[in-house]
Structure formats: structure tokens, C-alpha cells
Amino acid sequence: xxxxxAFSVSMGILRVYINSFKGLSKxxxxxxVVMLINRAGSxxxxxxxxxxxxxxxxxxxxxxxxxxxxxxGSVVGSWLGGYITDRIGxxxxxxxxxxxxxxxxxxxxxxxxxHGLAAIIFIQSVISESFRPAxxxxxxxxxxxxxxxxxxxxxRMAINLGFSIGPALGGILAAVSYNFLFAVNxxxxxxxxxxxxxxxxxxxxxxxxxxxxxxxxxxxxxxLKEASAYRDLPFVVYSVFCGIFSVCFFQFFNTxxxxxxxxxxxxxxxxxxxxxxxxxxxxxxxxLLVNFAEKKLTPAATLLxxxxxxxxxxxxxxxxxxxxxxxxxxxxxxxxxxxxxxxxSAITAMRSGKGNRGAYMGLNGMAVAxxxxxxxxxxxxxxxxxxxxxxxxxxxxxxxxxxxxxxxxVQWMMPGNKEAT
Numbered sequence: 001x002x003x004x005x006a007f008s009v010s011m012g013i014l015r016v017y018i019n020s021f022k023g024l025s026k027x028x029x030x031x032x033v034v035m036l037i038n039r040a041g042s043x044x045x046x047x048x049x050x051x052x053x054x055x056x057x058x059x060x061x062x063x064x065x066x067x068x069x070x071x072x073g074s075v076v077g078s079w080l081g082g083y084i085t086d087r088i089g090x091x092x093x094x095x096x097x098x099x100x101x102x103x104x105x106x107x108x109x110x111x112x113x114x115h116g117l118a119a120i121i122f123i124q125s126v127i128s129e130s131f132r133p134a135x136x137x138x139x140x141x142x143x144x145x146x147x148x149x150x151x152x153x154x155x156r157m158a159i160n161l162g163f164s165i166g167p168a169l170g171g172i173l174a175a176v177s178y179n180f181l182f183a184v185n186x187x188x189x190x191x192x193x194x195x196x197x198x199x200x201x202x203x204x205x206x207x208x209x210x211x212x213x214x215x216x217x218x219x220x221x222x223x224l225k226e227a228s229a230y231r232d233l234p235f236v237v238y239s240v241f242c243g244i245f246s247v248c249f250f251q252f253f254n255t256x257x258x259x260x261x262x263x264x265x266x267x268x269x270x271x272x273x274x275x276x277x278x279x280x281x282x283x284x285x286x287x288l289l290v291n292f293a294e295k296k297l298t299p300a301a302t303l304l305x306x307x308x309x310x311x312x313x314x315x316x317x318x319x320x321x322x323x324x325x326x327x328x329x330x331x332x333x334x335x336x337x338x339x340x341x342x343x344x345s346a347i348t349a350m351r352s353g354k355g356n357r358g359a360y361m362g363l364n365g366m367a368v369a370x371x372x373x374x375x376x377x378x379x380x381x382x383x384x385x386x387x388x389x390x391x392x393x394x395x396x397x398x399x400x401x402x403x404x405x406x407x408x409x410v411q412w413m414m415p416g417n418k419e420a421t
Contacts, residue, residue, distance in 0.1 A: 027142035028151045030199050031135065032158035038098065038192035049254050049376070050261060050268065051178050052117070060258070062114050064380035067254050069118040071372025073125025078369045081130030082362015085137050090358070091204035093134035098193030101128045105186040109179050128189075129369060133361035138200075140349045140357060149346040153290040156342050161283045165276065172269060229359040235351050236363075238409040242344055243367035245402045247378070248395045249310055249340075250371050252278075252333065255379035259388050264321040274330060281334040289338045299343055300410035306339030307403030315396035318389050351413060 052058040052066060085093050104124040111117045135155070143151035169184070229235060260266045260274065293302045313333035316325060344364070352360035382391045 023144070023147045024151060024154055025142050025144075027200070027203060028139065028147075028154060031138055031142065032154045034192050034196045034199075035135070035155055036158040036162045037195055038162065038188055047178070047181060047257070047268070047272075048121075049258055049380075050271075051181070053258075055178050056112055056117070058114060060380050060384050064254075064377040066114060066118045066121060067376030067380075068373045069122040070125045071369060071374065071376065073122040074129040074369030074372045075366050077126040077129030077131075078133060078362050078365030080126065080362075082133040082358040082360075082365065084130070085134045085358030085362070086356060089204065090134035090137040090141070091200055094131055094138065095193065095197055097127055097131035097134070098189050098196060101131075102186045102190040102193070104128075105182050105189060108182045125372075129365075133358055133365050136345055136349070136361040136365075137357050139345075145350075148349060149290060149294055149342055150287065152342040152345045152349075153286050153338075157283055157286045161279060165279075169272070172272065229352065229356055229363045232351070232360075234409065234413045235348075235360070238347075238406070238413060239364045239367035241402055241405045241409055242364060243370050244398065245307055245310070245340065245406065246368045246371035247374050248314070248399050248402070249333075249337070250375050251314070251379050251391075251395065254376045255383055255388075255391065258380070258383070259317065259321075260326070263388055264323075264326060266323075274326065277327070278330050278334045281331055282338060285335060286338050286342075289335065290342055293339060293343070298410075299347055299414060300407045302339050302343050303410060304403050304407040306336045306343075307399055307406055309333075309336030309339065311396045311399035311403065312336075314392045314399070317392045318396075347410060347414070 048070075049063050049067060052063040053060065058066070081093055081097070101124065104120070104127060108117070108120055108124065111120045136152075139151050139155055140148065257271050257275070260271045261268075266274070297305070309332055313329050313336060316329040316332070319325065345361075348360050348364045349357065379391060382394065
């Protein structure tokens with residue numbers, strides 16, 4: 001009897017999981033495949049701080065400076081990607097980004113000074129991060145309003161599946177030679193570019209022709225041009241708090257691995273496995289949790305619970321740093337991430353119009369990208385001067401404020417929490 005009930009419950013969960021993928025277009029799936037290929041080879045960023053301190057013998061503060069240049073490039077790339085996407089289309093921007101990223105990743109090991117590495121990381125970041133707003137526009141193009149959030153979630157699931165493979169492999173390769181990290185990253189970007197162009201070239205031409213025809217029809221009606229994202233006050237405020245959340249959350253990529261190494265005394269391979277485990281949790285749980293949140297929670301409540309979960313995850317590290325606590329913390333952080341990042345993108349898409357979607361995605365992407373400037377420098381500075389416990393305490397308190405700020409911002413932008421204004 002118990003076995004029968006357990007089987008029935010398991011089959012019910014499986015049906016819910018399968019149903020959460022239904023209705024997504026072939027193009028949405030292919031965008032996810034491209035992202036999977038790209039991110040499976042993406043293992044540089046989580047190990048960049050460790051690479052600089054271990055291999056290049058940079059100080060903690062020097063490493064923070066270089067990582068901040070990645071953030072500066074991300075801001076420039078997000079703005080540039082959004083600006084160009086609205087003018088030449090997301091296909092050309094993604095193609096350019098993927099194919100140019102490959103050689104840039106390959107030459108990074110040749111830059112061994114603080115200034116030289118900061119310069120090449122900045123250039124590489126501008127190119128690679130211009131991909132993001134263009135990719136987000138592509139997701140909205142090939143998704144329906146009913147499955148928009150799930151389309152973003154599918155793409156993120158591919159990112160995290162790749163990220164569960166990348167850091168785990170990266171930890172193994174880093175133990176042999178850091179140069180392998182950059183070589184595999186270059187091959188991943190190149191392979192993703194080839195797959196993307198082969199699948200989307202003709203589809204992009206058809207959609208662009210249809211878009212031009214629609215644009216002519218709209219101009220013929222005398223409709224006003226869509227407003228600028230930068231003059232949309234509620235959205236600007238929302239993006240600012242998205243940026244503050246990101247400053248706290250994205251310690252996952254830089255100060256958290258340093259905490260694992262310096263305080264928890266974990267080796268590179270173990271760090272890679274833990275970061276890979278985070279991606280695995282997201283792959284398994286993302287579509288289920290997003291499907292549940294769409295049905296049971298409003299967008300505002302979803303962001304609230306996600307930000308609060310992030311606060312809890314980092315605060316746990318104050319109490320203990322044994323492996324089981326670290327695994328519990330990274331599990332909570334992964335589930336919280338699922339409740340924030342796909343909904344953050346979907347809310348941005350719903351707030352935008354067809355003619356300015358790249359600008360909206362670019363502005364929100366810039367707000368998030370600013371965290372890559374602030375987080376490495378601020379995080380490493382606080383950890384170095386005051387210790388990691390002070391860093392995690394401050395992170396938790398800031399996230400408590402941000403959680404409620406995001407809640408009220410979404411209610412401001414989306415009265416009723418169901419449709420964008």
C-alpha cells in the first residue's frame with residue numbers, strides 16, 4: 001500500500017515536471033541548447049579570483065580590482081548590446097558576441113600583469129556581455145505571453161546545467177593547468193556560435209522581414225513612438241534595486257569561492273563540485289518552482305521570497321563553515337535564485353514594448369552588471385579588512401531591505417501583479 005502510494009506520488013510529480021515544459025517553442029529550446037553549449041565551457045569567472053591569487057600571485061585587493069573591470073565591461077556591454085539590438089536585431093549581436101568571444105578567451109593567459117589582465121578582461125566582458133540583452137530579446141521573440149517566464153527559466157536552466165558541468169570540470173583542469181580553463185571557454189563560445197548561426201540564420205531573416213512590415217503598418221496608423229526606458233521612473237527604480245540585489249547575490253562568483261578556500265579550507269576540486277552542485281539543484285528544481293510560483297504567487301511576492309531566501313543563505317555562513325552547512329547554504333541560495341532571476345527578466349520584458357525591448361533589457365542588464373564592478377572590490381575589501389562574518393552580516397541586512405523594496409516596486413509597476421501597466 002505504501003509502495004503504491006509512493007509510486008502514485010512520484011508519477012504525479014513527474015507529470016507536473018513534464019507539463020512545466022509544455023508549450024515552449026522549438027526556437028526557445030534551441031536558444032537553451034546554444035546557451036548550454038556556451039556555458040558548459042564557461043568556467044573562467046568562478047575561478048578567476050583563485051587564478052589571480054594562486055597562479056599570478058596577485059593580492060586579494062589586486063584581484064578585486066581586476067574583477068571590477070569585468071563588471072565595468074559588463075555595464076558597457078549591456079548598454080551596447082541593448083542599444084545595437086534595437087537597431088540591427090538580436091541575431092547579428094549574438095553572432096558577433098559568440099564568435100569574437102572565442103579568441104579573446106584564448107589570449108587571456110598571455111596577460112600576466114594587473115593592468116594588462118584588467119584591460120583584456122574589460123574588452124572580453126564588453127563583447128561577451130553584449131550577448132545578454134540580445135539573447136533576452138530573442139527569448140521574448142520566440143515565446144508567447146503565457147510562457148514567457150518559463151521560456152526565461154528554460155534558458156536559465158540551460159545556463160545552470162552548463163554551469164554545473166563547467167566549474168566541476170574547471171576545478172579538475174585548474175589542478176592541472178589554469179590555461180585549460182581559457183582554452184575550453186574559447187571552444188565553448190565557438191561551438192555555441194556555430195550552432196546558433198546554423199539554426200537561427202533563416203528564422204531571423206523571416207522574423208526581421210515580418211517586423212519591418214509591421215513597423216510600416218504601425219507608422220501608417222500615426223501611433224506615437226514608444227517611450228524611452230530611461231524615462232520610465234518606476235522601471236528605473238526597480239532596476240536600481242535589482243542592481244543592489246545583484247551586488248549581494250553575485251558574491252557567489254568571487255568572494256564566496258575565496259571564503260570556501262580561505263576560511264573553510266576547501267581545495268579547488270571541492271570548490272568546483274560545490275559550485276557545480278548549485279547548478280544541478282537549479283536544473284532539477286527551476287521549472288517546477290517557477291511553474292508553482294506562476295500559479296500560486298504574484299510576481300511581487302515571488303521576488304520577495306527569493307530575496308529573503310538569499311539573505312538567509314548568506315547569513316547561515318556566519319554560524320558555521322563545515323561542509324554540511326555550506327551545502328545547505330548553497331541549496332537555499334540556488335532555490336532563492338530561481339525565484340528572483342527569471343522573474344526579474346520576465347517583468348522587464350512585460351514592462352517594455354516591441355520597439356524598445358532591447359533598451360529595457362539593456363538598462364536592467366546594466367543595473368545587474370554594475371554589481372560586477374562593485375561586488376568584487378567591495379566584497380574583497382570588507383573581507384580583507386573586517387573579516388567574512390562582517391561581510392555576510394551586512395549582506396543579509398541589505399537583502400532584507402531589498403526584498404521589500406522589490407515587492408513594492410513591482411506592485412507600483414504592475415498594479416494587481418498580473419499585467420504590466
